[in-house]
Amino acid sequence: MSKQNIGSRIELADGNKMPVQGLGVYRMTDEDQLINSVKSAYSDGYRLFDTAQMYGNEAAVGKAIKDLNVKRDEIFITTKIAEENQGYDKVMSSFEDSLKKLQLDYVDLLLVHWPIHTHFFETWRAFEALKEQGLVKSIGTSNYGMLHLQYLATKANDMPVVNQLEVHPYLSQQAMVDFDRDNHIVTQAWAPLGRGRIFDDPVIVKIAESHGKSAAQVILRWHLQRGDAFIPKSVHPQRIQQNADIYDFELSDDEMNQVDGLNRNTRISQEPEMVYEIGHQYPHH
Template sequence: MPSSIKDTTVLHNGVHMPWVGLGVWKVQEGGEVERAVETAIRTGYVSIDTAAVYGNEEGVGQAIQRSGIARDQLFVTTKVWNANQGYDSTLKAFDESRRKLGLDMIDLYLVHWPVKGKYKDTWRALEKLYRDGAVRAIGVSNFQVHHLQDVMQNSEITPMVNQVEFHPLLQQKELRAFCSENRIQLEAWSPLMQGNSLDHPVLAGLAAKYGKSPAQIILRWDLQNGVVTIPKSVNENRIRENSDLFGFELTAEDMAQIETMNRNQRFGADPDNFNF
């Protein structure tokens, strides 16, 4: 169980990945994303998660370069967007992301969505990038069990990470079990349900019990489920709050209470039915 924001899980290739990171989805390029990343790094975060489609890779890179933190102390994730999937186009997209970030090495590169007819070729490109030493770890995002099985049956390397929508209203137990069995690290995007249902009675009760916010209760629940979590915020106080997840532990009964909240409810797109 992690005891600080710098603690890591070990991916199946031996790479250490921080349990907690800052997500920058919908954070504006320029000053807004730079301030958020700089605040996070000052607070102690060592993991930053961006994507080509977020349009803020350059700002993330600028903040990293200004931070003064040694490159090998940070873990940077980005993703290839749907329009750029396919073997050759993925390789080009990776080079563009690396240029924008101003980094020689990407720590984790993900296939953003399982685009039909393309994601297997995209995965082959990620395997090449990994074998070439351009990226330390490769994975996928928004892949269901059948997508993962399809990739694994037609590839040399099993994805190291699967980043998916995961929160108390969408607990994805079958997917979690499959990932655990295959040593694929599950990672939660939108762990705070995009601000929805934070006033749920279960969360409110546990927040009062522990003297924490509902958000901190959810993020602690992620960690105790063995799920990497990357809450997004541009607010300095919330960035700090979202890192303060240590020094308390939810009981088995508390964890079971949160499990009763599951509704299989998505706030993002369905990986089996998306159009972007």
């Protein structure tokens, strides 16, 4: 049986350690609900909380963190720079605003939310500067494909240590996950549950029944065993707790292969290369 638990951390290429599992707060617009979700998750052992400028809830996350009243190094905070804030000067000024909203002296992980061609390298240069200044512990990307990372590598001094991607059984992104791993980048799955679209899949249902677990727990266990980091989102305390209760069972090799076989290359959001070319994307993640 795996010795991992909700508190397990993975070492990043820069030497920092990131919790494998966290709580995403996408579309949590009700401040009280978000604060309660963060508190509930913390009590269940979550230590990573993932927000973004585009989500419009950094200030609420900041209040939740302050209410927790815990040592700063006990929690791991991720935020992301929005498309409209890319470019060196905009990154620097908008990140200053993010820090104020979060009521923090630094963030643990800063991500470029989407790759866009405008200011591509200038944006990353700002990320490297923020890391050098100690305002950011680790820097990474979100929704970057192989071409974007290969292009970035031509001028970057520090490469991303995390690449946050849409990953779930219907979009396993195995080639991208392998590419990240080969380049010492941790793949972190957003929408790891496929926003609930996979819960009724017969393969998932059968495996869940055999283990006495929920469909969500089986899917998250699949992520864990394939080496993904992941940030499921929920505002319901019971589901937040259930999503953390995945460390007392294992999927067999056959069950892992069955879930792997569900891949349809079906996206919830947009193709990153299209976003890169157009410079904006809808719907947002």
